[in-house]
Amino acid sequence: MSEYTDQAPNGATIGIVEKQFFTFAAPPNGMALESGATLGPVTIAYETCGTLNADKTNAVLVLHALSGDSHMAGFYKPENGKASNAKPGWWDIMVGPGKGIDTNKYFVICSNILGSCMGSTGPAAIDPETGKEYAINFPMITIADMVKAQKELMDHLGIKKILSVIGGSVGGMQVLEWCVRYPDMVVSAVPLATTCRHSALAIAFNEVARQSIMADPNWNNGDYYGKRKPDMGLAIARMIGHITYLSDESMRLKFGRKLQNKSALSFEFGAEFQVESYLQYQGNKFIERFDANCFLYITKAADYFDLAREYGNDSLVKAFSLCKAKFLVVSYSSDWLYPTYQSKEMVTAMKKNGLDVSFCEIDAQWGHDAFLLPDLRLDNLITGFLRSAAHDALTI
Amino acid sequence: MSEYTDQAPNGATIGIVEKQFFTFAAPPNGMALESGATLGPVTIAYETCGTLNADKTNAVLVLHALSGDSHMAGFYKPENGKASNAKPGWWDIMVGPGKGIDTNKYFVICSNILGSCMGSTGPAAIDPETGKEYAINFPMITIADMVKAQKELMDHLGIKKILSVIGGSVGGMQVLEWCVRYPDMVVSAVPLATTCRHSALAIAFNEVARQSIMADPNWNNGDYYGKRKPDMGLAIARMIGHITYLSDESMRLKFGRKLQNKSALSFEFGAEFQVESYLQYQGNKFIERFDANCFLYITKAADYFDLAREYGNDSLVKAFSLCKAKFLVVSYSSDWLYPTYQSKEMVTAMKKNGLDVSFCEIDAQWGHDAFLLPDLRLDNLITGFLRSAAHDALTI
Numbered sequence: 101m102s103e104y105t106d107q108a109p110n111g112a113t114i115g116i117v118e119k120q121f122f123t124f125a126a127p128p129n130g131m132a133l134e135s136g137a138t139l140g141p142v143t144i145a146y147e148t149c150g151t152l153n154a155d156k157t158n159a160v161l162v163l164h165a166l167s168g169d170s171h172m173a174g175f176y177k178p179e180n181g182k183a184s185n186a187k188p189g190w191w192d193i194m195v196g197p198g199k200g201i202d203t204n205k206y207f208v209i210c211s212n213i214l215g216s217c218m219g220s221t222g223p224a225a226i227d228p229e230t231g232k233e234y235a236i237n238f239p240m241i242t243i244a245d246m247v248k249a250q251k252e253l254m255d256h257l258g259i260k261k262i263l264s265v266i267g268g269s270v271g272g273m274q275v276l277e278w279c280v281r282y283p284d285m286v287v288s289a290v291p292l293a294t295t296c297r298h299s300a301l302a303i304a305f306n307e308v309a310r311q312s313i314m315a316d317p318n319w320n321n322g323d324y325y326g327k328r329k330p331d332m333g334l335a336i337a338r339m340i341g342h343i344t345y346l347s348d349e350s351m352r353l354k355f356g357r358k359l360q361n362k363s364a365l366s367f368e369f370g371a372e373f374q375v376e377s378y379l380q381y382q383g384n385k386f387i388e389r390f391d392a393n394c395f396l397y398i399t400k401a402a403d404y405f406d407l408a409r410e411y412g413n414d415s416l417v418k419a420f421s422l423c424k425a426k427f428l429v430v431s432y433s434s435d436w437l438y439p440t441y442q443s444k445e446m447v448t449a450m451k452k453n454g455l456d457v458s459f460c461e462i463d464a465q466w467g468h469d470a471f472l473l474p475d476l477r478l479d480n481l482i483t484g485f486l487r488s489a490a491h492d493a494l495t496i
Numbered sequence: 497m498s499e500y501t502d503q504a505p506n507g508a509t510i511g512i513v514e515k516q517f518f519t520f521a522a523p524p525n526g527m528a529l530e531s532g533a534t535l536g537p538v539t540i541a542y543e544t545c546g547t548l549n550a551d552k553t554n555a556v557l558v559l560h561a562l563s564g565d566s567h568m569a570g571f572y573k574p575e576n577g578k579a580s581n582a583k584p585g586w587w588d589i590m591v592g593p594g595k596g597i598d599t600n601k602y603f604v605i606c607s608n609i610l611g612s613c614m615g616s617t618g619p620a621a622i623d624p625e626t627g628k629e630y631a632i633n634f635p636m637i638t639i640a641d642m643v644k645a646q647k648e649l650m651d652h653l654g655i656k657k658i659l660s661v662i663g664g665s666v667g668g669m670q671v672l673e674w675c676v677r678y679p680d681m682v683v684s685a686v687p688l689a690t691t692c693r694h695s696a697l698a699i700a701f702n703e704v705a706r707q708s709i710m711a712d713p714n715w716n717n718g719d720y721y722g723k724r725k726p727d728m729g730l731a732i733a734r735m736i737g738h739i740t741y742l743s744d745e746s747m748r749l750k751f752g753r754k755l756q757n758k759s760a761l762s763f764e765f766g767a768e769f770q771v772e773s774y775l776q777y778q779g780n781k782f783i784e785r786f787d788a789n790c791f792l793y794i795t796k797a798a799d800y801f802d803l804a805r806e807y808g809n810d811s812l813v814k815a816f817s818l819c820k821a822k823f824l825v826v827s828y829s830s831d832w833l834y835p836t837y838q839s840k841e842m843v844t845a846m847k848k849n850g851l852d853v854s855f856c857e858i859d860a861q862w863g864h865d866a867f868l869l870p871d872l873r874l875d876n877l878i879t880g881f882l883r884s885a886a887h888d889a890l891t892i
Binding site: 316383409 | 632636693694695696697699701703704710712729731735761763765771792800802
C-alpha cells in the first residue's frame, strides 16, 4: 500500500515467522461464552516476534481487525526450499526491528481471533462432536469471548502483565475489552480508529452485508462446506465494508470519475468506472481467503460490543472505573465509520476516572483504513508511548 | 413522515388528481438517445395541479428522484365509490393550495422519468417489437434523455417557458440538465440536495447496489417478468441506498442501539437492533412497488451524469456558460451522499458566469432525505423564490 504515502516506515522486516497453535478448554467443560453456551476444545493460532525477557515484562499484544489473522509481521518459511514471494504480515510496517513496535525490545504476540477462519476455532472449524464444520451451529461469540481466549493464551505463555495491548477497528474493541476485563494485567493500551460501541450507522452497514451473504442461495443456511460457497454474497458484503473503510476524499483522489477504459462511456452494465472495478477486485480477492459464516459471526460480535452496557449499566464512565492502564487513543479525521467524536467519548470517560490518557486525531484523508497504512506520525506516537510505558512499568 | 419534525406544512391538500399519459416518438424514427440508440414509442406518465394561465407563463416543473413517480400531490380518485385511504403524492407537503409551490398561482407538472416503472417507458414496459418486456434490451438512458422526454411533454402542453424547474437528488440533476440543455426555456431553477456529478463514493454505493441485484439468481440476466423476481437483491440494493439517505446523527437519534425486543440480546442472527428491522422493512416495502431492472438503469444514468464532461469539456464553469436561469441552490448540512461542497462547486461555477444565484445550506440532521421532509425553511425559501421569479418574468 505504499502508493498511499511517501513516508517510508522505519526499520527492517523481522524475517521468518511461524504460525503456532494453542489449544485449551477441552470438553466436557469447554469454554464458557457470554451467550451462556460452551465451546471446546478451542484452538488459537498465534505468532510471536522478538524475545520474552526473563521477568516477562516486555510483552506487547497486537489485536487484529475483522478479517485479519495472526500473521502480523515477517514472512512465512519458504516452502520447498524456494524463497517465498508472499506478502509480509498485515502490520509489517509497524512490527519489526527498529519499527514502531520494536521487536528488538518487545516480545510481540498476535493471535487470530476466536470465530475467525485463519487457524483459530470458528464456524469453519470442525466440530469434534459431529466431525463436520460447525457452520451456524457455532455458538454466537462476543468481543469479550475473543479476549477471554487471548487471556488463556497469555496464561499459557506465562505472561501476567502485558506491557501494551494495541489494535485498530475491531482489534481496538478488543483492546478496550482487555483493559476493562483484566485491569490488573494491562499496563498500557492503544485503541486505534475504534469505538466503545457501534453506532446505528455501523450496525446498518454490517446488517446489509450479512443480508447479502444470507440472501445468496449458496449460503444454504450456513451449510456450504464442500459445496458451492456463497461467493457472490460474500463479495458484495466485502464491497459494502470496503466503502466504509475509505472516505469521500480518498475515493475522489484515488478514483474520482476515472473510467476503466480511457475512451468514451460504454453505455453498458459492468465495471466502467475505476472505483467499480476496484470494489469488484476487493470483493473477489476476499472470497479467496475468508469464510462467509465467519464474516457473519465476527460482524455480529462487533455489533454487540458495548462497553457501557456490559460493564457500566450504560455508563461509559462507570465502565472504565476499574481500569488502570495508561492510554494512547488515536482517531483519524476522515474515518466516518468510527468518527473522532466516538474516540473523544472514550477519552472523556477515561479522564473522568483520572486515567492517564493521550489522545491524538491524525489528520489523514484515507478514512478508517488509515491505521493500516504507513504513517510516521503513528510510528512515532507508538514508539514514544511504548518507551514511556516500559519506563513506568520498571518504576512501578 | 411527520414523526421527523414538529413543523406543520402550510396549506391544504389539492384534492383529487389523475395520472395522465403522453406518447410520442412513434417508430420508425423514435427518440434519439445519448447512447446513439433510438427508442419509440415513448410514453410519459404525468400529473398536473393548478391551472395554466392564458399566456402559459406560470408553469412549474417538478422532477422526482430515483424511485419516485408522477404522483406529486393530492389523492387519486377513490375506486369503486369508496373513499381512498391511500397516501397523498410524494411531495404533497410542498405542492398544493397555499403551499411552498402554490397551486392557486402555478400550474405544476410532474412527469415520471424515462426508464422508470411508474407509467413511463422503461425496462419493465412492453417492447412493441417483441410483445415482451424490454428487460435489459432496453437501451441505456441518461439524465439528458429523461430531460429530452420532459421537453416533448412541455411542447405537447404548449409550454414555451417554464417559470421554475424544481427537484431534489436525481431530480436535481434533471433540473441542472434542463437549465443547460434548454437555457431559453427555463426562467428559474431550484436544484435541491444534488450534484453536478456523482463522486466515486456515490458511484461505489450504486455499483454495490446493482451488484446485489445482478447477483440474485432470480434476476436471470434481467429476464424475470412473469417469473420469480430478484426480490432479495432489490431489497438489499434498497437497504444500501437507504443508509446513504440518512445520516450518522439521524440514525443515532432515531435508532441508536435500541433493540427490537426490549429484553436482552438474543445471540441469534436476524433483525435484533431496531435499525436492522427498519432497513429490512424499507427493503421489503420497496420490492412491492419498484422494478429491479429500472433500478439498474436509473442508478446508471445518475452515475453517468456529469455536466462538466457533457457540456464544458470538463469545465463546470464552461458548462453553465449558456445558462440563463435564476437559481436557488439548496444543500443539507448532514447530506453525505451529495455534500454541501458539491453544491458550492455548482454555485461557484454559476457565479463565475454572472448568474443570479441564491444558495442556502439548511442545517438539518436528517441527511440526504431531508429535502423530502416537512420543513418550513424550505417552504419559505421556495415561496419567496417563486414569487420573485414570477415578478421577474413579468418584467422581462
